[in-house]
Amino acid sequence: MSGPIDFYFDFSSPYGYFAAQSIEALGARYGRAVEWHPVLLGAIFKTTGARPLADVPYKGDYSRHDWNRLSRLTGIPFKVPALFPIAAANPSRAFLYVARRDEVNAKRLALALYHAYFVDGRNIGEADVVSAVAAENAFDPVEIGAALVNPAVRDELRHVVGQAEARGVFGSPYFVVDGEPFWGWDRLAMLETWLDRGGF
Amino acid sequence: MSGPIDFYFDFSSPYGYFAAQSIEALGARYGRAVEWHPVLLGAIFKTTGARPLADVPYKGDYSRHDWNRLSRLTGIPFKVPALFPIAAANPSRAFLYVARRDEVNAKRLALALYHAYFVDGRNIGEADVVSAVAAENAFDPVEIGAALVNPAVRDELRHVVGQAEARGVFGSPYFVVDGEPFWGWDRLAMLETWLDRGGF
Numbered sequence: 001m002s003g004p005i006d007f008y009f010d011f012s013s014p015y016g017y018f019a020a021q022s023i024e025a026l027g028a029r030y031g032r033a034v035e036w037h038p039v040l041l042g043a044i045f046k047t048t049g050a051r052p053l054a055d056v057p058y059k060g061d062y063s064r065h066d067w068n069r070l071s072r073l074t075g076i077p078f079k080v081p082a083l084f085p086i087a088a089a090n091p092s093r094a095f096l097y098v099a100r101r102d103e104v105n106a107k108r109l110a111l112a113l114y115h116a117y118f119v120d121g122r123n124i125g126e127a128d129v130v131s132a133v134a135a136e137n138a139f140d141p142v143e144i145g146a147a148l149v150n151p152a153v154r155d156e157l158r159h160v161v162g163q164a165e166a167r168g169v170f171g172s173p174y175f176v177v178d179g180e181p182f183w184g185w186d187r188l189a190m191l192e193t194w195l196d197r198g199g200f
Numbered sequence: 201m202s203g204p205i206d207f208y209f210d211f212s213s214p215y216g217y218f219a220a221q222s223i224e225a226l227g228a229r230y231g232r233a234v235e236w237h238p239v240l241l242g243a244i245f246k247t248t249g250a251r252p253l254a255d256v257p258y259k260g261d262y263s264r265h266d267w268n269r270l271s272r273l274t275g276i277p278f279k280v281p282a283l284f285p286i287a288a289a290n291p292s293r294a295f296l297y298v299a300r301r302d303e304v305n306a307k308r309l310a311l312a313l314y315h316a317y318f319v320d321g322r323n324i325g326e327a328d329v330v331s332a333v334a335a336e337n338a339f340d341p342v343e344i345g346a347a348l349v350n351p352a353v354r355d356e357l358r359h360v361v362g363q364a365e366a367r368g369v370f371g372s373p374y375f376v377v378d379g380e381p382f383w384g385w386d387r388l389a390m391l392e393t394w395l396d397r398g399g400f
Contacts, residue, residue, distance in 0.1 A: 057249070059383075170259050
């Protein structure tokens with residue numbers, strides 16, 4: 001088997017951020033391409049009845065503690081942003097706009113946006129911050145700014161989120177490989193076992 | 201450090217069942233005792249607003265798929281019981297009653313009850329099933345049956361669940377070691393890293 005790994009992530013999801021740092025290398029070790037799909041959990045949570053992690057009693061505190069220790073354990077820098085969570089439509093649109101012509105550069109932009117949010121604490125939910133991060137990473141900020149309000153790009157994001165939901169994606173990160181779903185940063189090891197053994 | 205591992209589990213929790221199969225061996229590898237605490241997630245969910253996994257759209261289906269693959273991966277037998285989930289007060293009371301005088305035997309009873317539910321599909325929520333499982337495992341069924349309606353044992357269960365909630369336990373399995381919390385079967389590897397390194 002040699003199909004791609006579908007990687008669903010929300011730009012406002014810390015566990016999505018952590019997974020984004022290692023999923024490409026993981027795929028490469030097993031000769032699998034990784035297809036990135038930005039999702040909006042807020043929209044999907046309307047169906048599942050879930051709430052943002054940070055709002056859930058006990059679980060919210062546990063999660064904040066967990067993100068910081070994941071950072072210590074993995075060496076990946078992380079800081080809970082002052083504004084958290086955010087609506088991730090704008091960074092998602094920027095990603096999709098770039099991805100339509102250049103997937104590699106789109107992933108580079110995604111990592112830069114994630115870094116701006118979860119390391120530098122900048123509010124990437126805002127269009128001008130997305131454009132500024134794009135400019136700092138050698139993208140054309142005017143072009144990106146226009147993409148954020150482009151109806152075709154907005155439609156594409158709705159389509160991507162709808163497809164994810166139709167596939168049963170209910171959290172971030174969420175992976176599908178060979179039709180097999182894996183939810184959560186915690187399951188990267190199991191996903192790797194799957195790739196290593198060619199299924200189980 | 202050499203404090204115990206606190207292991208919180210719900211008798212109706214598949215991930216608790218899987219964790220129960222390996223937590224004693226894990227503790228033993230690092231010279232840590234394991235203290236088992238039965239909890240009732242239904243009571244705790246009233247505070248957190250969570251719902252039983254099986255009832256959550258998408259997540260319920262994912263979980264059922266996940267339990268079956270965990271069984272294949274680990275070799276631990278598992279079958280989703282016809283009646284699932286159940287209120288776990290009765291098996292919890294039986295456990296606490298036995299644990300008060302003999303912790304090792306109480307763990308043996310817990311594993312037998314878990315097996316009766318998640319392998320044989322018997323409804324361990326019912327008092328007479330708990331007594332029957334106890335009898336099959338060399339406990340006195342009359343004594344166990346009396347314990348299930350003993351006000352002191354009922355009070356003790358309320359106390360154990362209240363203490364767990366006060367500690368922030370919001371799921372099953374949930375572990376605390378050296379004051380550090382770990383939620384979920386997925387985190388057994390991280391818990392082991394903690395024990396191996398003496399913290400991180």
